[in-house]
Amino acid sequence: MAVQFSEEKLNKVKEIIARYPEGKQKSALIPVLHLAQESFGGWLSAETMDYVASLLQLTSIEVYEVATFYSMYNLKPVGKYLFEVCQTGPCMLRGSDDIIAYIREKLNIGVGETTTDGLFTLKTVECLGACGYAPMMQLGKHFREHLTKAKVDEIIAECRREANN
Amino acid sequence: MAEEKKLFKVKIDNITVEVEPGTTILNAARKIGGEVVPPAMCYYSKLQGSGGKCRTCLVKVTKGSEADPRPMPKLVASCRTTVMDGMEVANITSPEVQDARKGIVEFLLLNHPLDCPVCDQAGECDLQDLSYEHGVSATRYEFKRRTFDKIDIGDHIKLHMTRCILCYRCVFTADQLTNKREHGVLNRGEASEIGTYIQQSLDNDFIGNVIDVCPVGALTDRTARFKNRVWFLKPVDAHRNCDKCCGKTVLWMRGDEVFRVTARKDKYGEVEEFICDTCRFDKKSAADWVIEGPRAISRHSVISQGHYVGVHKPHETIAKVMDGRSPKLLMDIHSISEVNQPAVDLSKIDGPAHSNDFPKNNSVQ
Amino acid sequence: MGRKLLLDKAHIEGIRYYDVYRKNGGYAAAEKALKSMSPDLVTEEVKKSGLRGRGGAGFPTGLKWSFLAKPEGVPRYLVCNADESEPGTFKDRYLMEFLPHLLIEGLLISSFALGANRTYIYIRGEYAWIPDILEEAIREAHKNGWLGKNIQGTGFDLEIYVQRGAGAYICGEETALIESLEGKRGNPRIKPPFPAVKGLWQCPTVVNNVETLAAVVPIINIGGDEYVKIGIGKSTGTKLISACGNINKPGVYEIDMTISVEEFIYSDEYCGGIPNGKRLKACIPGGSSVPILPANLLLKTAKGEPRMMTYESLNDGGFATGSMMGSGGFIVFDEDQCVVRHTLSLARFYHHESCGQCSPCREGTGWMERVLKNIENGKGKMSDIDLLWDIQRKIEGNTICPLGDAAAWPVAAAIRHFRDEFEWHVRNPEEALKRNFGLAHYADPLPVVAAAAV
Numbered sequence: 001m002a003v004q005f006s007e008e009k010l011n012k013v014k015e016i017i018a019r020y021p022e023g024k025q026k027s028a029l030i031p032v033l034h035l036a037q038e039s040f041g042g043w044l045s046a047e048t049m050d051y052v053a054s055l056l057q058l059t060s061i062e063v064y065e066v067a068t069f070y071s072m073y074n075l076k077p078v079g080k081y082l083f084e085v086c087q088t089g090p091c092m093l094r095g096s097d098d099i100i101a102y103i104r105e106k107l108n109i110g111v112g113e114t115t116t117d118g119l120f121t122l123k124t125v126e127c128l129g130a131c132g133y134a135p136m137m138q139l140g141k142h143f144r145e146h147l148t149k150a151k152v153d154e155i156i157a158e159c160r161r162e163a164n165n
Numbered sequence: 166m167a168e169e170k171k172l173f174k175v176k177i178d179n180i181t182v183e184v185e186p187g188t189t190i191l192n193a194a195r196k197i198g199g200e201v202v203p204p205a206m207c208y209y210s211k212l213q214g215s216g217g218k219c220r221t222c223l224v225k226v227t228k229g230s231e232a233d234p235r236p237m238p239k240l241v242a243s244c245r246t247t248v249m250d251g252m253e254v255a256n257i258t259s260p261e262v263q264d265a266r267k268g269i270v271e272f273l274l275l276n277h278p279l280d281c282p283v284c285d286q287a288g289e290c291d292l293q294d295l296s297y298e299h300g301v302s303a304t305r306y307e308f309k310r311r312t313f314d315k316i317d318i319g320d321h322i323k324l325h326m327t328r329c330i331l332c333y334r335c336v337f338t339a340d341q342l343t344n345k346r347e348h349g350v351l352n353r354g355e356a357s358e359i360g361t362y363i364q365q366s367l368d369n370d371f372i373g374n375v376i377d378v379c380p381v382g383a384l385t386d387r388t389a390r391f392k393n394r395v396w397f398l399k400p401v402d403a404h405r406n407c408d409k410c411c412g413k414t415v416l417w418m419r420g421d422e423v424f425r426v427t428a429r430k431d432k433y434g435e436v437e438e439f440i441c442d443t444c445r446f447d448k449k450s451a452a453d454w455v456i457e458g459p460r461a462i463s464r465h466s467v468i469s470q471g472h473y474v475g476v477h478k479p480h481e482t483i484a485k486v487m488d489g490r491s492p493k494l495l496m497d498i499h500s501i502s503e504v505n506q507p508a509v510d511l512s513k514i515d516g517p518a519h520s521n522d523f524p525k526n527n528s529v530q
Numbered sequence: 531m532g533r534k535l536l537l538d539k540a541h542i543e544g545i546r547y548y549d550v551y552r553k554n555g556g557y558a559a560a561e562k563a564l565k566s567m568s569p570d571l572v573t574e575e576v577k578k579s580g581l582r583g584r585g586g587a588g589f590p591t592g593l594k595w596s597f598l599a600k601p602e603g604v605p606r607y608l609v610c611n612a613d614e615s616e617p618g619t620f621k622d623r624y625l626m627e628f629l630p631h632l633l634i635e636g637l638l639i640s641s642f643a644l645g646a647n648r649t650y651i652y653i654r655g656e657y658a659w660i661p662d663i664l665e666e667a668i669r670e671a672h673k674n675g676w677l678g679k680n681i682q683g684t685g686f687d688l689e690i691y692v693q694r695g696a697g698a699y700i701c702g703e704e705t706a707l708i709e710s711l712e713g714k715r716g717n718p719r720i721k722p723p724f725p726a727v728k729g730l731w732q733c734p735t736v737v738n739n740v741e742t743l744a745a746v747v748p749i750i751n752i753g754g755d756e757y758v759k760i761g762i763g764k765s766t767g768t769k770l771i772s773a774c775g776n777i778n779k780p781g782v783y784e785i786d787m788t789i790s791v792e793e794f795i796y797s798d799e800y801c802g803g804i805p806n807g808k809r810l811k812a813c814i815p816g817g818s819s820v821p822i823l824p825a826n827l828l829l830k831t832a833k834g835e836p837r838m839m840t841y842e843s844l845n846d847g848g849f850a851t852g853s854m855m856g857s858g859g860f861i862v863f864d865e866d867q868c869v870v871r872h873t874l875s876l877a878r879f880y881h882h883e884s885c886g887q888c889s890p891c892r893e894g895t896g897w898m899e900r901v902l903k904n905i906e907n908g909k910g911k912m913s914d915i916d917l918l919w920d921i922q923r924k925i926e927g928n929t930i931c932p933l934g935d936a937a938a939w940p941v942a943a944a945i946r947h948f949r950d951e952f953e954w955h956v957r958n959p960e961e962a963l964k965r966n967f968g969l970a971h972y973a974d975p976l977p978v979v980a981a982a983a984v
């Protein structure tokens with residue numbers, strides 16, 4: 001897929017740039033990288049980053065520096081469904097380790113790996129601000145909270161159903 | 166009537182000095198000179214915004230100012246803290262500072278390969294100097310060191326990231342001396358590294374200066390004709406008419422051969438004036454230069470200590486961290502170095518010398 | 531029931547939307563401030579209220595506002611810190627999800643007081659759905675004349691924008707946040723200059739927490755004098771506590787700062803006690819960065835007095851026997867929890883989140899994690915415990931930003947109060963892999979207390 005935003009997304013980029021004073025379009029970098037990641041397969045390739053650099057009139061290194069700093073940017077391809085399970089203290093108190101182990105077993109992958117069908121990637125992350133609703137994970141835009149093994153099963157089935165449609 | 170400019174009186178380790186308002190503690194100490202000057206691994210007076218990162222220059226402010234004599238609650242980075250009138254600062258007279266500095270040195274060395282014996286920078290490395298002066302007796306780090314592959318960034322510069330202490334000087338240099346920065350700091354935390362993401366050459370008229378500002382041997386000159394210990398080379402001041410830079414350099418020579426060209430450095434290891442890449446990389450013949458005479462090395466470093474034989478007692482640190490191998494660097498370099506054996510005529514080797522250009526000395530290793 | 535000022539209307543159906551919010555007294559404070567008060571008077575009112583920053587440091591908000599430099603012709607900015615990444619903390623999320631207009635109103639009043647015409651909400655990237663909620667509320671406020679040009683005919687202009695982060699705890703630190711908002715890596719700046727003089731795009735800037743800015747609304751509504759009457763001493767007003775860990779009712783609670791820690795944990799109004807009849811072992815009362823306390827020191831101070839949910843009381847005893855209010859992330863441990871393992875998890879967190887700019891934090895956080903991992907995995911040595919102590923000591927106070935301290939404190943406090951648990955791990959490596967140290971004496975009455983109380 002060629003790295004090129006649609007007309008609609010380009011308008012979104014313009015709208016983002018307009019949030020800042022004249023000449024401060026570098027501030028748009030983080031939001032535009034989010035947009036790029038969503039638009040170009042869930043990760044940021046060097047090509048994508050160079051494209052963003054040219055859009056915002058930045059040098060490529062400025063984009064790489066930022067993209068590699070923040071943990072939400074994937075610098076390698078990931079599965080269609082990215083399970084980001086929180087493993088920090090408060091979640092651990094409520095059994096996040098067991099949930100992580102269960103997902104590994106169920107999908108037969110290790111942390112950081114993707115299933116062979118390319119559907120699922122498991123990632124452990126640090127506190128997502130849902131400690132009271134632990135254990136939890138982020139799936140796409142939303143949080144899945146109060147996880148149990150049964151709930152994990154449901155989520156996996158839900159993803160499989162969606163992928164098959 | 167012009168008012169006389171008011172100077173601030175500052176006391177550092179009980180020595181009083183008067184400086185202009187806006188001066189940093191570090192620069193006030195440099196005005197005094199000698200032992201009271203805190204070591205600075207990341208600050209570089211010629212690079213705007215530098216400093217504050219390595220924390221080796223921490224000092225204790227025991228009195229804030231005449232107006233507000235309260236001490237500062239924490240140690241402060243002397244390179245980024247400006248003086249106040251009546252301020253009192255303790256550096257070498259504060260055990261707390263010495264202790265903290267020892268900690269900082271330990272942190273800086275934690276992931277450092279300590280490969281001084283094969284490092285081009287050995288002998289003019291700020292980290293090496295620092296670790297002799299403030300090092301701890303043995304490393305307490307029992308884990309695998311972080312390592313990176315060496316990469317060539319362009320025809321002229323080699324990056325050996327494993328040695329980098331992330332002082333950011335090279336980043337500021339590229340920002341401030343060239344019109345397009347192509348390298349930077351990637352990743353975060355302990356995984357941070359200097360890089361270009363996709364291997365890219367640094368190409369610019371002044372980018373070579375990153376070699377001179379690098380306090381360790383992370384950025385080195387690929388065009389230096391042979392690997393050679395700096396202390397075998399004779400530094401001479403030289404100049405040429407250059408349309409890009411001041412043309413004032415130091416040639417590192419052996420006999421009539423120019424091994425490498427650098428800018429002239431002051432006693433704090435900072436260049437006096439930046440030089441251009443043509444002078445640095447392309448003028449490797451004595452005929453290109455007007456030689457002024459031998460350079461007076463004022464640094465307290467090993468360069469000024471001749472052949473470095475038996476000068477320092479080897480620290481236990483080195484033995485420990487080198488997996489029990491003997492601390493070659495500090496011993497008689499002739500008998501143990503892989504790269505500096507008088508038996509090998511360096512000038513006969515075509516291109517950069519590699520360790521396999523030298524017969525292995527089996528008594529070592 | 532304690533007094534509620536922020537969440538009193540949270541239960542009202544549809545309060546997320548402008549019409550319902552307005553009908554229930556919303557934007558009355560904004561109206562009062564913009565139409566009948568001067569910016570200085572608003573700041574004065576906030577000063578009077580004694581409001582302290584709810585982001586963690588507890589710095590008096592009115593005072594902070596009065597430091598803002600006001601050079602002619604230079605724009606000033608207000609930035610709302612919604613990065614909320616301190617483990618155990620999830621209160622700002624609650625406010626933004628359920629009461630977005632309360633935050634918008636607070637931002638409007640505060641921007642008016644500071645003379646800021648452009649205000650940013652910097653929200654952590656993982657709260658990916660909340661910007662939609664906030665932007666919807668911003669649109670509604672625009673439509674009803676509370677944002678934009680010449681607000682309610684007062685001549686005051688304001689635009690509010692939402693900026694998402696992208697996964698970095700350090701961007702909660704105010705100067706790292708500003709860097710990130712400028713589209714850079716989240717490296718904290720070296721201070722001075724402070725943001726009040728040179729902040730966003732080198733202009734004077736105030737950074738405040740979500741809850742702090744929301745609290746401005748009730749302060750204007752009831753007046754600073756009334757607000758200051760709630761709570762004890764310098765802990766005025768109400769505070770949101772996000773409670774989690776081993777409790778029956780995890781969630782976000784608004785407390786007026788007059789209740790005891792014991793009441794907070796055990797009463798049905800708040801946490802509802804500990805599940806399964808387990809006993810309390812320890813607690814981190816103010817987010818992961820503040821010292822952990824064993825049960826006996828948590829419920830009573832070293833002087834034997836009941837510990838209260840106030841800034842001062844939680845801090846009673848300093849680091850030796852006290853802790854901090856911090857961000858209000860209240861993490862409870864029951865008797866089955868292992869302190870070593872938990873400390874390891876926090877060490878991993880700080881290692882992961884260090885920006886890497888300064889050497890003690892960059893190198894020290896990873897070192898601590900590795901040593902702790904050894905201890906946890908039965909490979910520890912006795913000397914490792916002292917080593918950990920020494921590493922944290924050499925990080926603390928020697929770094930650019932407080933993340934270094936935040937990484938050091940949990941380790942220090944765990945060793946200070948739970949050293950025997952660490953030693954047990956070292957001495958019984960195999961057993962430690964199978965079971966936990968348990969409650970030991972951590973919940974027993976404090977023996978030294980009586981003597982020390984004299």
Ligand SMILES: Cc1cc2nc3c(=O)[nH]c(=O)nc-3n(C[C@H](O)[C@H](O)[C@H](O)COP(=O)(O)O)c2cc1C
Binds near residue numbers: 613
């Ligand atoms: C490492 C670190 C993380 C922080 N994270 C947050 C945060 O997530 N939210 C927040 O409001 N303040 C956070 N702070 C505190 C901010 O630096 C700043 O003090 C606060 O936003 C000021 O607002 P307040 O005065 O309203 O509390 C953090 C500080 C540090 C050092």
Ligand code: SF4
Binds near residue numbers: 329333335336383
């Ligand atoms: S490569 Fe050298 S100059 Fe650049 S950051 Fe590393 S140590 Fe500093």
Ligand code: SF4
Binds near residue numbers: 889891929930935
């Ligand atoms: S203390 Fe840590 S997070 Fe803060 S500036 Fe230093 S390395 Fe970065």
Ligand code: FES
Binds near residue numbers: 086092128132617619
């Ligand atoms: S610890 Fe998992 S969400 Fe906070």
Ligand code: FES
Binds near residue numbers: 216219223244
């Ligand atoms: S020289 Fe001052 S912190 Fe590095």
